[in-house]
Amino acid sequence: FEKYQRLSLDYFHRRRTGQVMSRITNDVVVLNESIDLGFNVLVADFVLVIMLLVFLLILSWKLTLLASVVLPAVFGFIWYVGRKLRKYSARTQERMADVNSVLEESVNNIRIVKAFSMENFEIGKFFGATRAYFKSLVRMMRIRHLAAPINDFLTTLAGIVILMYAGSRIISGTGELGAGDFMTFVLAMFSMIKPVKSISQVQIQLQEGMAAAQRVFEVIDTPERITEKPGAIACKRFEHAVGYDNVSFSYNESEPVLKQVSFTVRPGDVVAIVGPSGAGKSTLLDLLPRFYDPQGGKITIDGVDIRDLSLVSLRGLMGIVTQETYLFNDTIRNNIAYGLEGIDDSRIIDAAMMANAHEFITQFEHGYNTIVGNRGVMLSGGQRQRLAIARALLKDPQILIFDEATSSLDTESEVLVQQAIERLMEGRTTLVIAHRLSTIRHADRILVLSEGEIVEQGTHAELMHYNGLYARLYSMQFRDDL
Numbered sequence: 396f397e398k399y400q401r402l403s404l405d406y407f408h409r410r411r412t413g414q415v416m417s418r419i420t421n422d423v424v425v426l427n428e429s430i431d432l433g434f435n436v437l438v439a440d441f442v443l444v445i446m447l448l449v450f451l452l453i454l455s456w457k458l459t460l461l462a463s464v465v466l467p468a469v470f471g472f473i474w475y476v477g478r479k480l481r482k483y484s485a486r487t488q489e490r491m492a493d494v495n496s497v498l499e500e501s502v503n504n505i506r507i508v509k510a511f512s513m514e515n516f517e518i519g520k521f522f523g524a525t526r527a528y529f530k531s532l533v534r535m536m537r538i539r540h541l542a543a544p545i546n547d548f549l550t551t552l553a554g555i556v557i558l559m560y561a562g563s564r565i566i567s568g569t570g571e572l573g574a575g576d577f578m579t580f581v582l583a584m585f586s587m588i589k590p591v592k593s594i595s596q597v598q599i600q601l602q603e604g605m606a607a608a609q610r611v612f613e614v615i616d617t618p619e620r621i622t623e624k625p626g627a628i629a630c631k632r633f634e635h636a637v638g639y640d641n642v643s644f645s646y647n648e649s650e651p652v653l654k655q656v657s658f659t660v661r662p663g664d665v666v667a668i669v670g671p672s673g674a675g676k677s678t679l680l681d682l683l684p685r686f687y688d689p690q691g692g693k694i695t696i697d698g699v700d701i702r703d704l705s706l707v708s709l710r711g712l713m714g715i716v717t718q719e720t721y722l723f724n725d726t727i728r729n730n731i732a733y734g735l736e737g738i739d740d741s742r743i744i745d746a747a748m749m750a751n752a753h754e755f756i757t758q759f760e761h762g763y764n765t766i767v768g769n770r771g772v773m774l775s776g777g778q779r780q781r782l783a784i785a786r787a788l789l790k791d792p793q794i795l796i797f798d799e800a801t802s803s804l805d806t807e808s809e810v811l812v813q814q815a816i817e818r819l820m821e822g823r824t825t826l827v828i829a830h831r832l833s834t835i836r837h838a839d840r841i842l843v844l845s846e847g848e849i850v851e852q853g854t855h856a857e858l859m860h861y862n863g864l865y866a867r868l869y870s871m872q873f874r875d876d877l
Contacts, residue, residue: 401619413496418614421491425607440590447587454580483535484606490528497524550588621685627705633712633793635697643691652678654847665825667835670844676828680796684710714787717798720779722771728763731785750785750815784815795825
């Protein structure tokens with residue numbers, strides 16, 4: 396989990412949530428059980444086998460060597476079974492991750508499932524995933540339980556050979572052991588069967604653990620793309636300028652998202668970023684808190700490359716409110732005061748009032764102690780957005796980032812959220828991605844992005860006079876509103 400917290404966003408964007416969760420909830424448990432049970436048994440049984448082996452050698456080293464003829468076959472079979480079991484175990488854990496993914500996606504999207512009457516489809520998908528898991532599990536169990544009877548057969552065969560060979564020599568009077576010593580030898584030899592069998596089972600169990608360990612260490616060994624340099628600078632305040640200097644970025648080499656973007660933001664400026672869908676607006680602002688690092692150019696705060704700053708101090712300067720509001724299944728109070736311990740209730744209430752959230756919060760039976768549900772499902776979109784703004788207000792950031800914060804709201808909610816945003820923006824440097832262009836007409840500067848490049852910039856009046864892409868977008872939206 397600690398490693399997950401250090402990985403960049405692209406790691407999670409490329410993987411299903413259930414598969415990410417399975418590495419902790421399933422693979423770690425399998426690994427822990429293999430190590431715990433395996434080594435406890437291994438130590439005790441290994442000591443017992445050594446003691447019995449020494450005793451057998453003292454009684455008759457010739458008979459002991461004869462009995463050992465079967466050992467290469469036993470250990471060879473154990474190695475073969477272990478290798479097959481490791482492969483099947485890894486496959487079983489992957490199928491379990493698929494089950495977790497289907498379950499997580501179905502629960503999180505239950506509203507869509509019911510809206511489209513796709514309950515039977517989701518049931519079929521879940522049964523398909525569990526069926527694949529069951530088949531993989533059966534194959535693994537078949538291999539695991541095949542080892543014990545074959546090992547028993549081989550060790551019993553060795554015992555029979557010893558009985559026939561040594562017994563016939565004792566009867567003929569040519570054996571090196573007397574009848575009493577021979578019976579002691581046979582008893583000691585058969586006493587070794589149980590611990591040897593137990594050790595073979597431990598080896599098989601350890602192979603299952605090795606498959607789980609491989610999946611766990613794939614996460615642990617994943618390179619961290621966003622890292623701090625040794626001696627990173629702690630930035631306490633933003634005083635002069637945020638600068639993008641020829642910034643280029645792509646999620647993969649064949650499709651550049653941003654191409655040599657350059658602009659500067661001064662303290663107190665309100666800069667809006669507009670453009671068609673897919674122009675790179677969200678990516679442009681994701682680079683500022685270092686959710687990603689650009690492949691070309693640099694971003695600076697007060698002339699210092701943000702890659703030279705500590706991540707905690709860099710992100711501590713910023714408050715981020717996105718279109719999709721992320722709330723935890725906790726109380727309203729704890730969601731507003733996220734990560735802040737010992738915060739005074741009066742400050743939380745003040746932040747909620749400035750975000751136009753206090754009125755609806757007090758209407759709940761439990762007020763600020765109301766549980767909002769998974770991802771805030773108990774609240775409306777506008778209520779969730781106002782809680783996000785209250786959270787940002789309580790943090791009191793110098794730099795604000797709004798990513799289309801009002802685009803999915805109804806008119807009444809948009810008015811309330813827009814009022815809260817305007818209060819939050821007072822005296823702060825603000826970067827806004829705007830979907831509804833009417834909300835950013837009073838911005839100090841508007842950057843127009845198209846295909847990863849800034850094609851226009853200026854005030855609303857200047858861009859309308861220029862009659863370029865911004866004017867066309869504004870006219871299209873105004874026509875649609877009419």
